[in-house]
Amino acid sequence: MMNKRVLVNGACGRMGQEVVKTIVNDTADELVGVCDKNNEGKDIKKLLSLPGPEVIIEGDLLSSIKKREVDIIIDFTTPAVVMDNIELGLSNGINMIVGTTGITEVDLQRIDKLACDNDVAALIIPNFAIGAVLMMRFAAEAAKYLNNVEIIELHHDQKVDAPSGTAVKTAELINYNRISNQQNNIDEIEKLPGARGGDSNGIKIHSVRLPGLIAHQEVIYGTEGQSLTIRHDSYNRKSFMPGVKLALDKVMGIKGLVYGLEKVLD
Structure with a gap:
């Protein structure tokens, strides 16, 4: 399968930073964008001492995905905004991997419908470990x-x-x-x-x-x-990264909602 183009939303949070490092250092996928309300306008790779061309932090998710081709959004934001982010991503035909918690049963029904309607995947993962x-x-x-x-x-x-x-x-x-x-x-x-x-x-x-x-x-x-x-x-956030990599490997072969990492374990 071709390398995937990934955008990390919530990239300056503690989990977001680990995800950015993992994509750059431990996968063949391409980090094409990062979003966060903090450090807007700065180069995430410079902030995290990562190699490669700069990836500038942007504050608006919709603006960011409109500028580039994105296969997958990985969301580690907050419960207050996560549903808005999911709906925006799925509505634009982008696969979503979501580690943000606070999603309700009613939310899951909405997510499943949006993912199916737009022929993409939504992996909602309460715990990546x-x-x-x-x-x-x-x-x-x-x-x-x-x-x-x-x-x-x-x-x-x-x-x-x-x-x-x-x-x-x-x-x-x-x-x-x-x-x-x-x-x-x-x-x-x-x-x-x-x-x-x-x-x-x-x-x-x-x-x-x-x-x-x-x-x-x-x-x-x-x-x-x-x-x-x-x-x-x-004991540290690196413990979640094998699960993030597994989700990245599996997401493009899924349509609709998958709730829980156990559903994609071999």
Whole structure:
């Protein structure tokens, strides 16, 4: 397959920077554009000490894609703007790989329709770490045998949405396999509202936000006399890059919506 022409949206964020480095250093694909509200007008390659001709940071996504031929947009922006970015990309016939979280079930239905209508792909990936994908798969398998479960997700203190997309996706996978979503058959009293976490169809999700963390999740099952903990830790953002490269390899062969990296694992 010919090399792909890639634009990174949110290129100056911490994940965006890692994606830019990966495309330039570790793929045969071409970085043709970068967008970010920060550092507009500067050369992203100079900022990140990368080789090759300059790629100037632009502040407007629509203007950027109108100037050049783009095969794929990789979006790592914010929940507040991600749907606007997705709709803009898909409507212009560009494949989307999205790591930004905060996308709802209603959003996914809209994304699927837009992608199909425009004959392109939308890969919505709550977590690009392959270890995290396996954690979710193992948690879903355990749900066939154990019913009582809670999720603790821990992220850096700059993450604005809670719970994480990974936690939401994990709960969905567990509930698909669980015999029942009923657990803790007592009338609980929360002395502090929210102390028992959020509720996703019977699964409690607890969100922790602290400096020093990157992305971590525990799925804890409990039953009489025993417990099972399935945990994944990302210690740096490079842990997500093999998943980004996998998505880049797969996206051009897909039409419509794909939700979750596990769907493109061989």
